[in-house]
Amino acid sequence: MLPLTGKQIVLGVSGGIAAYKAAALTSKLTQAGAKVHVMLTENATKFVQPLTFQALSHGPVYTDLFQEPDPQVISHIDLADRADLVLIAPATANIIGKMANGIADDMLTTTVLATKAPVMLAPAMNVNMYLHPAVAANLQKLADFGYRFVEPGEGPLACGWVGKGRLAEPEEIVDAVIHLFAEESKQKQDLQGKTVLVTAGPTREKIDPVRYITNHASGKMGYAIAEAAKARGANVVLISGPTNLPVPTGVRMIPVESVQDMYDAVMEALPASDIVIKSAAVSDYRPKEVHAHKMKKGDGPLVLELDKAPDILKEVGQRKDKQFVVGFAAETQDVLSHAKSKLERKNLDMIVANDVLMEGAGMGSDTNIVTLLTKEGEQAAVGKRSKRDVADKLLDAILLKLDCQPLPEEL
Template identity: 80%
Template sequence: MVSLAGKRIVLGVSGGIAAYKAAALTSKLTQAGAQVNVILTHNALQFVQPLTFQALSHQPVHTDTFTEPDAHVISHIELADKADLVLVAPATANIIGKMANGIADDMLTTTLLATKSPVMVAPAMNVNMYDHPAVQANMEKLAEYGYRFVEPGVGLLACGWIGKGRLAEPEEIVEAVRAFFAQQEKGNVRPLDLHGKRVLVTAGPTREKIDPVRYITNHASGKMGYAIAEAARDRGAEVVLVSGPTALKKPDGVRFVAVESVQEMFDAVMEHLPKSDIVVKSAAVSDYRPKTVHAHKMKKGDGPLVLELDKAPDILKTIGERKTTQFVVGFAAETQDLIKHAKSKVERKNLDMIVANNVLAEGAGMGSDTNVVTLLTRAGEQVDLEKLSKREVADKLFDAVLLKLSERPLSELS
């Protein structure tokens, strides 16, 4: 876990009901070792008080561009210059509009316009406001500027509506901040080139019940799929992760759908498929399932046991049949004739791209932290990647997907 010790974070709080969560966020960032300099907009002052944030951050709180406690500096310029990150949480539709259009009429917006530091935005508003074309266009513009987003949650909003627009929980925002600094330290902060895209990812194994205590499954850990979901999130996409049972921590900032059986995964994928732009099916799904699921534990007999299996729904094939404009990526985990089987799968399942790996190769097995893969496209292009971390593979995959979406050859993959 990357440390926030010594990081200087300017936290801008705008005027929405979610401003109360910014107090907990200030506390958690401060406890993590960051120096948090809070700027409250005039509208935020209708919901929260400066003293709260001063007590939690142990720093002066700024509310007015023209209040200059230190005559030796201009406050908004000093904050802008020295920040390691400017974080706006909550970010209302109003403040997002100002940010996108260069309006600087208060302490927060002047600081944002003056800073060359990275900016992270955590929107919070009514679902209809969030979906409004003007707000979406403003967020697109901010993404083009290089601003990063912490996606809002879905649920009951203060206004009574149910939908997307809830401020991400303080813990999720802190994790997003940690993830950003971790990428920055590794020198692999990616552009927000997936902003505006909806990415559907499947991960992990499925379990097919035999009886209440036994099931059929496989060795998939979910690490590759989770890395793909996190990479898409960090590049600005709105991510739905449909995951079978794993021991992994649920990634922050994605919509997480937990499933167990192949039927449950099939239903979840088909529900989200129509609204997806990119589908990456990395889950290792059962090909067969028990024909009969026993209501009680089967007792051990003296002789051998014959278990009759039925073919399970083919999720990837169905995606290929139902897709319209979606770019679909499949996975082929093989132990022999890797390229032959992968090419066949691309054709049989109507895929745009496939990620093929020999699970017997060193550093490429299920459960490992690395992978060795070959990317193949429907057009017959092929790129072999060296052994990389699964997160690096995920980013290379999205580099390749974006190349194909722009109709450029995979030979340009760096």
């Protein structure tokens, strides 16, 4: 897996001669697996064209606070919420001064103020500007805010001076980004000693040797949860229906096909589990009769008689003792009311509700939009994020509840 797979990075480019290096930086971040959302200040567009970044990032380039390509969201808030990192390269004296003093008068500065993600700056300017007391004070102020820096290099500058102020090379900046995420991963070993049982993917219920009943589940959400839990130190058991996804490194995988297969595997693994997250889309019904040979087409309609399949989640809710049990409610209408009902009926500790008809939240997509509901009646929203990010937010919420802490309204 690439080192930045699944990471959403907002790359802010401000107006300095070093802006041309941001094009190579965009390319290298993308090659490392990141989804890069590029924002250019008005002055940056005088050095480099938005089209360059559009081609390299394979996405829209944001230059105007008041242009809203998607009427369903406010762009700078949406990107601020989705970002795993806001990276500004080059960061000029002007943009540094704005951020240090809370000025938000364009797309980039409003996004910086709105985000809860880490912010990293790669300054670039004339050596005398870099050493000016005002700039030094602003950099210190941003450091006090918790912002990270990729120090500029020393040498000949575009202006003719020689000294510190040259933008770090794109490779250095990418290395700093990878190191930042690696540091965060090491710090978050909060699931060590826990066994997490995750179910994922669809099930298949045979009709005959060539036909079966299934659904659109891709398994992406469950696999993201398994990967995130493993990264945080858990012992992870992944029970998965048929998918085309690679098994996350270090995860114990148990492949299954039918709902009965999954039921048997879950019940066997349940006693040793501390946390159960059942994200699989399991068949509610299965054919009453499985034909030994292919059913031949007749002249009239075909009636397929179905029996109710085992309810794995309900059985887990009844059998649990020490386990914290999380279910999923993929709905198309009355999402929260159906999820609350399922939470209560199946004796769950938490349920993840999502509207699968919503753009960016459907089965098979790389992103999700969910609401977490708890048995205590709490409700926490997780906005549109990569499924890996949603997985980490879910694990954060579970740990809060295990520690008897309330959930915030937004995660």
